[in-house]
Amino acid sequence: MAKVKRAYFCKNCGYEAPKWLGRCPACGEWNTFTEEILARDTGSVPAAVAGKLPAVRPQRVGEIRGEERRRTGLGIAEVDRVLGGGAVPGSLILLGGEPGIGKSTLSLQIALAANGLRTLYVSGEESAEQIRMRAARLGIGNEECLVYPETRLENILSQIEEQKPDLVVIDSIQTVSTDTVDSSAGSVSQIRECAAALLRYAKATDTTIVIIGHITKDGIIAGPKILEHIVDVVLQFEGDGNYTYRILRGIKNRFGATFEIGVFEMLDDGLHGVENPSEILLSHYDEPLSGISVGAAVDGVRPYLIEVQALVSGAAYGTPQRSATGHDVRRMNMLLAVLEKRLGMKMFQKDVFLNFAGGFRVSDPGLDLAVVAAVVSSYFDRPIAEGSCFAGEIGLSGEVRPAPRSEQRIAEAARLGFRRIVVSGYLAANVRRPKGIEVLTVQHIGQLPRLLFAEE
Ligand code: TYD
Numbered sequence: 001m002a003k004v005k006r007a008y009f010c011k012n013c014g015y016e017a018p019k020w021l022g023r024c025p026a027c028g029e030w031n032t033f034t035e036e037i038l039a040r041d042t043g044s045v046p047a048a049v050a051g052k053l054p055a056v057r058p059q060r061v062g063e064i065r066g067e068e069r070r071r072t073g074l075g076i077a078e079v080d081r082v083l084g085g086g087a088v089p090g091s092l093i094l095l096g097g098e099p100g101i102g103k104s105t106l107s108l109q110i111a112l113a114a115n116g117l118r119t120l121y122v123s124g125e126e127s128a129e130q131i132r133m134r135a136a137r138l139g140i141g142n143e144e145c146l147v148y149p150e151t152r153l154e155n156i157l158s159q160i161e162e163q164k165p166d167l168v169v170i171d172s173i174q175t176v177s178t179d180t181v182d183s184s185a186g187s188v189s190q191i192r193e194c195a196a197a198l199l200r201y202a203k204a205t206d207t208t209i210v211i212i213g214h215i216t217k218d219g220i221i222a223g224p225k226i227l228e229h230i231v232d233v234v235l236q237f238e239g240d241g242n243y244t245y246r247i248l249r250g251i252k253n254r255f256g257a258t259f260e261i262g263v264f265e266m267l268d269d270g271l272h273g274v275e276n277p278s279e280i281l282l283s284h285y286d287e288p289l290s291g292i293s294v295g296a297a298v299d300g301v302r303p304y305l306i307e308v309q310a311l312v313s314g315a316a317y318g319t320p321q322r323s324a325t326g327h328d329v330r331r332m333n334m335l336l337a338v339l340e341k342r343l344g345m346k347m348f349q350k351d352v353f354l355n356f357a358g359g360f361r362v363s364d365p366g367l368d369l370a371v372v373a374a375v376v377s378s379y380f381d382r383p384i385a386e387g388s389c390f391a392g393e394i395g396l397s398g399e400v401r402p403a404p405r406s407e408q409r410i411a412e413a414a415r416l417g418f419r420r421i422v423v424s425g426y427l428a429a430n431v432r433r434p435k436g437i438e439v440l441t442v443q444h445i446g447q448l449p450r451l452l453f454a455e456e
């Protein structure tokens with residue numbers, strides 16, 4: 001008899017266990033486990049050998065016929081950029097993000113954009129009236145946009161069949177449910193069933209479907225991670241609620257690179273694409289201030305310049321305070337330890353605060369040099385020479401290593417009119433150094449302080 005593989009899932013958080021548990025070890029909820037069938041095991045004999053020949057046969061890769069997949073622009077430049085030049089018809093796109101970050105706004109803007117696509121905007125979270133009010137605020141460029149407040153999958157699918165839209169937005173997958181599954185909307189099996197049904201529809205009819213998924217604070221798409229495996233493209237919308245900037249990040253893309261990011265600003269009339277992120281991440285001061293440096297960063301493949309602020313002050317208590325906004329505190333502590341050990345700076349007596357402009361979260365090790373420059377500048381209370389920026393990674397022995405994509409960083413700094421950029425002395429000789437910008441090199445952080453400050 002064929003064996004059936006089963007697993008138990010926590011309805012609350014999606015945790016998977018091989019046996020039933022009374023209490024979920026991940027989220028601590030009681031009585032949330034349900035049994036689900038994962039796959040039917042037909043034994044070790046492949047289906048083909050057992051008499052059922054597969055419909056598709058292996059082919060030589062060069063002989064596979066098929067036209068280049070055309071892409072359709074969604075009418076918002078930053079979104080198309082992240083998708084790699086537009087959406088591929090028939091693809092299922094997951095747009096994830098924390099509540100309130102702007103997923104509904106972005107997807108409604110896509111639906112309303114003048115992209116010539118017949119669009120069905122399905123909302124399980126807002127009424128038609130609420131959507132109309134929001135649409136009026138955003139401006140309607142697409143008269144072909146249909147709004148449909150509904151949560152039952154069967155109804156949604158029959159409307160898709162009737163209306164034959166080119167683009168469908170489902171806001172959100174956690175509110176949609178199908179009659180074939182008993183559990184409530186938002187449960188693991190509901191989400192999985194609905195997403196799988198939408199995927200089949202997207203493929204069969206060449207319709208692009210965007211589904212919105214809520215993400216919990218720790219970055220997990222609430223409910224199942226499984227969703228990420230089903231869909232073709234995963235986009236994540238990020239940002240700090242206290243600031244207006246938002247980043248749209250491609251995490252997975254079956255039809256293109258995943259490294260692109262889109263930058264937006266949330267204003268009263270919706271999200272506006274930011275073509276030059278550097279311009280909003282750099283402040284202009286009348287007088288040079290200490291503790292401020294500029295880092296040449298790269299996020300994915302996109303270079304931008306960002307202001308780094310550090311405040312180093314005498315520690316009032318025995319244990320110095322260390323805090324970083326938008327940056328990994330452990331990385332900062334490592335850099336401070338390197339400064340202490342290699343430059344003899346007395347960091348153990350200092351409180352250190354670090355801040356990146358715009359509420360941006362950065363994890364680019366190429367910003368190490370800029371962080372250290374800001375800390376050194378604040379420590380000695382001397383401003384960094386005007387027009388300088390930094391790109392380099394710092395190792396434990398204080399060596400400065402080339403940052404990935406250094407060429408792009410240098411080019412971006414030159415484009416924005418920076419007069420000099422400090423990079424690693426180990427940078428390959430063939431890296432292009434554009435005219436108009438002085439490229440200074442350091443091999444060890446010990447050589448950094450003398451390059452930092454203007455001659456007096
Ligand atoms: P929303 O798209 O509802 O977030 P999500 O769907 O991810 O939960 O956006 C929520 C926030 O965006 C809300 O706090 C108000 C703000 N907002 C603006 O600032 N400007 C606008 O034009 C719109 C529509 C929303």
Ligand code: MG
Pocket residue numbers: 103104105125171
């Ligand atoms: Mg929403």
